[in-house]
Amino acid sequence: MLAGFLSLLRMVAGSLRDLAPILLVIGFFQIAVLQQPLPHVERIAVGVVLVMIGLTLFIQGLEMGLFPIGEAMAQALARKGSLAWLLAFAFCLGFGTTAAEPALIAVAAKAARAMADAGVIAADEAAQASYALGLRVTVALSVGASLVLGVFRILKGWPVHVLIIGGYLIVVVLTFFAPPEIIGVAYDSGGVTTSTVTVPLVTALGVGLASSIRGRNPLTDGFGLIAFASMFPMIFVMLYGMAV
Amino acid sequence: MALLTHLWTTTAATVLDVLPIVAILVFFQIAVIRRRPPNLRRMVYGFVYVLLGLTLFLVGLEEALFPIGEIMARQLTDPDFLGIDAVGVSWQDYLWVFAFAAAIGFATTIAEPSLIAVAVKANQVSGGTISVWGLRITVAIGVATGVSLGTFRIVTGTPLHWYIIAGYAALILQTMRAVRVAAPIVPLAYDSGGVTTSTVTVPLVAALGLGLASTIPGRSPVIDGFGLIAFASLFPMISVLGYADLSAWRRRRRRARDAEQQGRKT
Numbered sequence: 001m002l003a004g005f006l007s008l009l010r011m012v013a014g015s016l017r018d019l020a021p022i023l024l025v026i027g028f029f030q031i032a033v034l035q036q037p038l039p040h041v042e043r044i045a046v047g048v049v050l051v052m053i054g055l056t057l058f059i060q061g062l063e064m065g066l067f068p069i070g071e072a073m074a075q076a077l078a079r080k081g082s083l084a085w086l087l088a089f090a091f092c093l094g095f096g097t098t099a100a101e102p103a104l105i106a107v108a109a110k111a112a113r114a115m116a117d118a119g120v121i122a123a124d125e126a127a128q129a130s131y132a133l134g135l136r137v138t139v140a141l142s143v144g145a146s147l148v149l150g151v152f153r154i155l156k157g158w159p160v161h162v163l164i165i166g167g168y169l170i171v172v173v174l175t176f177f178a179p180p181e182i183i184g185v186a187y188d189s190g191g192v193t194t195s196t197v198t199v200p201l202v203t204a205l206g207v208g209l210a211s212s213i214r215g216r217n218p219l220t221d222g223f224g225l226i227a228f229a230s231m232f233p234m235i236f237v238m239l240y241g242m243a244v
Numbered sequence: 245m246a247l248l249t250h251l252w253t254t255t256a257a258t259v260l261d262v263l264p265i266v267a268i269l270v271f272f273q274i275a276v277i278r279r280r281p282p283n284l285r286r287m288v289y290g291f292v293y294v295l296l297g298l299t300l301f302l303v304g305l306e307e308a309l310f311p312i313g314e315i316m317a318r319q320l321t322d323p324d325f326l327g328i329d330a331v332g333v334s335w336q337d338y339l340w341v342f343a344f345a346a347a348i349g350f351a352t353t354i355a356e357p358s359l360i361a362v363a364v365k366a367n368q369v370s371g372g373t374i375s376v377w378g379l380r381i382t383v384a385i386g387v388a389t390g391v392s393l394g395t396f397r398i399v400t401g402t403p404l405h406w407y408i409i410a411g412y413a414a415l416i417l418q419t420m421r422a423v424r425v426a427a428p429i430v431p432l433a434y435d436s437g438g439v440t441t442s443t444v445t446v447p448l449v450a451a452l453g454l455g456l457a458s459t460i461p462g463r464s465p466v467i468d469g470f471g472l473i474a475f476a477s478l479f480p481m482i483s484v485l486g487y488a489d490l491s492a493w494r495r496r497r498r499r500a501r502d503a504e505q506q507g508r509k510t
Contacts, residue, residue: 018354018355018360019355021350021351021354021355022309022348022351022352022354022355022444024351025344025347025348025350025351026309026312026313026316028347029316029320029344029347030312030316033320033340033344034316034319034320034325038312039312039315040308043307043308044308044309044312045308046247046304046307046308047303047304047305047306047307047308047309048304048308048309049304050300050301050303050304050307050308051300051301051304051305051308051309051355052304053297053300053304054296054297054298054299054300054301054302054303054304055297055301055355055357056297057293057294057296057297057300058293058294058297058298058301058357059297059357059360059364060290060293060297061289061290061291061292061293061294061295061296061297062290062294062360062361062364063290063364064286064287064289064290064293065286065287065288065289065290065291065292065293065294066290066291066294066361067361067365068281068283068286068287068290069269069281069287069290069291072281072282072287073269073272073273073277073281076277076279076281077272077276077277080276080277085272085276089268089272089276092268092271092272093265093268096264096265096267096268097264097265099264100260100261100263100264101261102257102261103446110470114470159423160430160431160434161419161423161430161431161434164419164434165416165419168412168415168416171412172409172412175405175408175409183404183405184404184468184470184471184474185470187404187408187470187471187473187474188470188471188472188473188474190438190474190477191438191440191441191446191473191474191476191477192441192446192473193438194358194438194439194441194442195261195358195442195443196298196357196358196361196442196443197261197262197265197294197298198265199358199361199362199438199439199442200358200361200362200365201265203361203362203365203435204365207365207369217428218369219366219369219370219428219431219432220427220428220430220431221431222369222431223366223369223431223432223434223435224431224434224435225435226362226434226435226438226439227431227434227435227437227438229438230437230438230477
């Protein structure tokens with residue numbers, strides 16, 4: 001009982017350490033640079049306690065839930081020996097987690113407004129909504145496709161850097177042909193697709209897969225899925241900007 | 245009371261957000277794998293912990309840290325605070341902004357749950373060779389550099405794609421080197437670019453970009469406000485590869501020194 005309580009206390013202290021840099025930065029800039037008192041100290045205190053408990057629970061749940069689920073499913077699908085189901089799972093995971101991602105919804109809406117301001121699409125609400133939806137579907141498709149390629153790479157044992165460098169060369173080339181308004185959006189879309197629940201699942205999927213295939217190393221072959229998921233949206237969004 | 249409402253709406257939003265993932269996992273488990281996973285009960289508890297933890301985490305951030313961070317971003321970019329007039333903006337006036345960008349980029353990355361997840365997994369998989377804190381601090385330094393440079397770009401108004409293309413060129417050169425000296429780290433380095441920009445970093449960094457783009461004459465929030473996140477995902481790859489290169493070099497040097505001492509003894 002006491003041991004359990006102590007380990008819980010240690011975990012909460014660990015979360016406080018994760019959070020300390022933010023508190024220090026905000027405190028320093030508020031007091032030393034802006035020279036203002038900290039507003040709503042009690043509200044900040046409540047928020048910090050919530051963040052600490054939340055982070056502790058999340059890390060605990062990661063080890064109990066998300067990692068084992070991802071690895072168990074990757075291994076079960078690999079044992080089943082059906083390439084089609086494995087790739088279908090990868091695609092669904094990528095598409096499903098991205099289509100509903102709140103950060104992406106926000107970016108897509110902002111991008112539609114920017115395009116309407118630039119006169120690329122009509123300024124009315126319907127045109128903007130359909131542009132934003134098209135953008136979301138494009139990004140979701142691209143993340144699905146990226147995980148399919150990423151899983152295929154793990155199975156084949158291809159080196160990740162060749163594919164990534166090739167992909168970034170495509171990004172650079174497309175930059176010169178895509179409409180200028182879409183470029184900032186395209187570059188940012190790579191960053192917003194990977195949510196906090198998706199990242200552990202996808203990491204566990206890669207590591208689980210690499211460790212269940214003979215001749216693959218979980219470190220060199222298991223990682224890299226997230227890199228694909230951040231690169232593909234840039235390519236797809238620039239192509240979308242050129243097509244629409 | 246407002247806190248309870250906030251808790252409730254955030255819980256609902258998180259559950260809705262995770263629903264597609266759960267649906268996919270359950271479908272494949274029942275229709276394709278058709279076998280009960282080991283420790284099912286423990287996994288379900290773990291999933292609930294993640295949901296609950298994420299909800300509390302978000303509510304706490306939105307209650308306390310995001311509002312202050314956003315107000316600070318606005319105050320720091322305010323021309324009155326910077327002591328400048330609308331004409332003749334020079335980037336030297338913005339040194340505090342660059343410092344704040346670097347500090348907040350570093351601090352939010354340390355608290356980023358996705359990065360913690362990847363660092364923990366990398367530590368397990370590498371058998372402890374890759375330290376959790378080592379990776380997190382290296383990535384955070386990358387984000388700090390990236391966000392700071394990104395704000396510099398907004399202030400000077402130079403084109404986004406030149407920075408990104410130069411960054412990619414550096415990344416390609418580093419990769420070609422890393423494949424020879426530190427090959428196992430390369431996929432992890434690429435992954436660390438994608439995980440940095442998540443729940444904690446994006447809102448604060450976006451507020452900073454928007455604040456800058458809307459207060460500097462001649463910048464448009466819709467065009468110049470974008471792009472900071474791209475900086476925050478590019479530079480961690482560079483910093484992780486750089487760190488891997490540095491530690492490989494130190495290892496080689498230590499080995500050379502040991503060999504030399506060995507030679508002197510015999």
